[in-house]
Amino acid sequence: MKPTYKMILQNYFHRFQAAVSMAAFSENLPDWNQAEIPDYHRYWYIRSGEGWLVMDDQTYEIKPGRLYVLPAGSSQSFGTDSNTGIEMYWCHFRAAIGDLEFLHQLKFPISVEIDDHKNIESIFERMIQSYRSQSLTKELRLRSAMLDLMAAYLDHCKLNDITGEGIELVEKMDPVLRYIEEHIRENIKVDKLASIAYLHPNYFIGFFKNVVGCSPIQYVNGRRLENAKRLLEETTASVADIAKQVGMQNHYLSRLFKQYIGLTPSRYRQLYRMSAASSGIKEGSEELS
Incomplete structure (x- = not known):
């Protein structure tokens, strides 16, 4: 996947919000x-049995070991034949307008095959238990289970270089983010970024925030901080040298570090x-690939 597409997705996931309205296990x-045409989104995990699903005139097989994501507002009919039933975990949830639609525009699949069945069942069991709870922390635990479920779904999606192609807002932002990465040490002007996207500067700031989740200057500072953190971790360069490498003055880097990370x-x-x-563990990070 293009690094810029990955950045857009990571920022999108960072601000993703969803509220579970129902969770259960059914036979x-x-x-x-x-x-029906539901006004809520669904997650299904099929534990056993087989069936069929027709969504917006497209037919899908329902098979065990698969996790399904069905968006709100789509025409859905589903069921089993005369020979077999289905055991399934499921939940209904609501997300911010456009969130799930954005995932499907990005060619994310309706279903994925799960290789860690116990983990998915455990997530759903936690969700169901939290849904039935009267605890003060009920909503926090529901949200935690929902994010775990979404992460499991995304981990099993096969993202590739075509993810994001054909989506106007993603393709319009691609050259802007590439320019920022290539000129991160320089004084980056909003007017220049707007011209790359062929947008008026006043409109561009709102457009950028809608796609990335923050203003252009916040994004640039965030990227500089990430680069500074990496250099602090991997090199012995002085803080002053690192500030210069990431395009900041020493005192400004120190101020932002204190502000966002809480440390010098x-x-x-x-x-x-x-x-x-x-820890004795070599540091590293997993990436969407």
Whole structure:
């Protein structure tokens, strides 16, 4: 996947919000069927049995071991034949307008095959238990389970270089984010970014925030901070040298570090290395690929 598409997705996931309205486990008998146009989104996980799904005139097989995501507002009919029933975990949830539609525009699949069945069942069991709970922390635990479920779905999606192609807002932002990465050490002007996207500067700021989730200057500062963190972790360069490499003055980098991370750059480096040494684990990160 293009690095810029990955950045857009990561920022999108960072601000994704969803609220679970129902969660349960069902055993559906042979010849079960249902049809509707729901105003909520669904997750299904099929534990056993087989069936069929017709959504917006497209037919899909319902098979065990698969996780399904069905968007609100789509015409859905589904059921089983006369020979088999279905055992399934499911939940209904509501998301911000456009969130799930954006995922489907990005060619995310309706269903994925799960390789860790116990993990998915455990997530649904936690969700169901939280849904039935009267605890003060009910909504927090529901939200936690929903995010775990979404992460599991995304982990099983096969994202590739065509993800994002054909989506106007993604393709319009691609050259803008590439320009930022290539000129991160320079004084980046909003007017220049707007011209790359062929938009008026006043409109561009709102457009950028809608796609990326923050203003252009916040995004640039965020990228500089990430680069500074990496250099603090991986090199012995002085804080002043690192500030220069990421396009900031020394005092401004220190101020942003304190503001967003709660530590000075020097203290961050010290604590990072102490933690890495005590854990004995080589640092790394998983990436959407």
